[in-house]
Amino acid sequence: MNISVVIPLLNEEESLQELYDWIAKVMQSNHFIYEVIFIDDGSNDSSWKIIKELSEKNTEVKGIRFQRNYGKSQALDAGFNMAKGDVVITMDADLQDSPDEIPELYKMIQEDNFDLVSGWKKKRFDNVVTKNIPSKLFNWAARKTSGLELNDFNCGLKAYKNEVVKTVKVSGEMHRYIPVLAKNEGFNEIGEKVVQHQARKYGVTKFGMDRFINGFLDLITISFLSKFGKRPMHFFGLWGTLMFIFGFFSAFYIGAMKLYRVANHIKTILVTNNPWFYIALTSMILGTLLFLAGFLGELITKNNTHQKHYRIKEQLNL
Template sequence: MNISVVIPLLNEEESLQELYDWIAKVMQSNQFLYEVVFIDDGSTDTSWEIIEKLSQEHSQVKGIRFQRNYGKSQALDAGFNLAKGDVVITMDADLQDSPDEIPELYNLIIKENYDLVSGWKKKRYDNVITKNIPSKLFNWAARKTSGLSLHDFNCGLKAYKNEVIKTVKVSGEMHRYIPVLAKNEGFHNIGEKIVQHQARKYGVTKFGIDRFINGFLDLITISFLSKFGKRPMHFFGLWGTLMFFFGFFSAFYIGAMKLYRLSQGLKTILVTSNPWFYIALTSMVIGTLLFLAGFIGELIIKSTPQQKHYKIKKQLNF
């Protein structure tokens, strides 16, 4: 199979039929073998009924229905696990991503041998204050932190080699950082393509300003995990050891100075009257706790199996 189109969605009943017809037209005109995987992330409207109808009419349509709303990352992970295409295209279901971009994205993966191609909505039709400006700040921070020179990390329109989506595990709200996750797994041929962005035709956006706050917090998380996620002792153990020895030598110095003054017959004060005693003691305690945190983290990584953080209620045509 040439292409799998993976589409996570939440309450997009107005756009689904139009979106599928558009995708099918593009695929047929380019003679692609394809499948369209809709992942219903707990919709409360008639989205799932429309997906069921499409799957009965078209064998290329496949559906996954979650038990409840788990989030876009979990929806993408479920779609990635079941996608069979040599090239996997992700896009949003709100018609703001254009299926006309699919052939060129496919060619970039197959002919240019990119591992991943991320869309860049250079001209956007979103609200400037609530989406465009925060998005620019977010993408600037992501570029500086990750080392990837992408302009639009959060663009839903992306293309992947199949081996990439089978390797990368997406959880939490890490869908924004799939290029970074792919880079961390050794896929370095990552490109970018300017794509057409369209004004929302139906409904309202499902994301608020809080997604950018969460995005920055996730950026810190993924920056840490990319460096120390598989070796937490290298971080916690290092700082724990440094703090312990700082406290130990501070305490040793305090004790040595007291003994020296006693040997010289000089007046001394109680060790507990010296504020450095408490600084040294606190430093040793914190250092020990950090070292234990690193040790426990190593044990957790080695003993915890990979788990899915979502429950699929129904599947269609798989």
């Protein structure tokens, strides 16, 4: 199979038929063998009913329905697990991503040998204050943190080699950082393509300030995981050891000064009245706890099995 199109969605009943017709037209005109996988992330409108009707009329349409709303990352992970195409294309269901970009994205993966190609919505039709400016800030921070020179991490229109989506595990809110996750797994041929962005035709945006804030928190998480995710002892163990050594030598100094004053008949104060005693004690306790955290992190990492954090309620044509 040439292409798998993976489309996560939430309450997009108005756009699904038009989106599928557009994808089918592009695929057929380019003679692609394809499948379209819709992942209904707990919609409470008629989205699943429409997907069901599409799957009954078109065998290339596949459907996954979640028990409830789990999030875009979980929806993408479910779609990636089911995808069979040599090239996997992801796009949003709101018609803001153009299926006309698919042939060129496919060419960049198959002929130009990119592992991943990320779309760049250079000209956007979103609200400048609530989305464009936060998006620019977010992308700047993501570039500085990850080392990947991409202009639009959050663009839903991306293309992947099949082996990339089968290797990368997406959870939480990490869908924005799939290029970073792919890079961490050794897929270094990551490209970017300017893609057409269209104004939203139906429904309302799912973007809010909570997603903006969560995006930066996830950025910190992915930065830490990329450096220490497979070796937590290198972080916790190092800081734990340094803090314990600091506390130990501080305590040793307090004890030595106490003995010196006693030996030389110099007036002394109780050790517990010396603030350095508590600093030393706290440092040794924190150092021990950090070291144990690193040790436990190593055990968890070594025994981790990637569990799914979502529940599928129903599947179609899969």
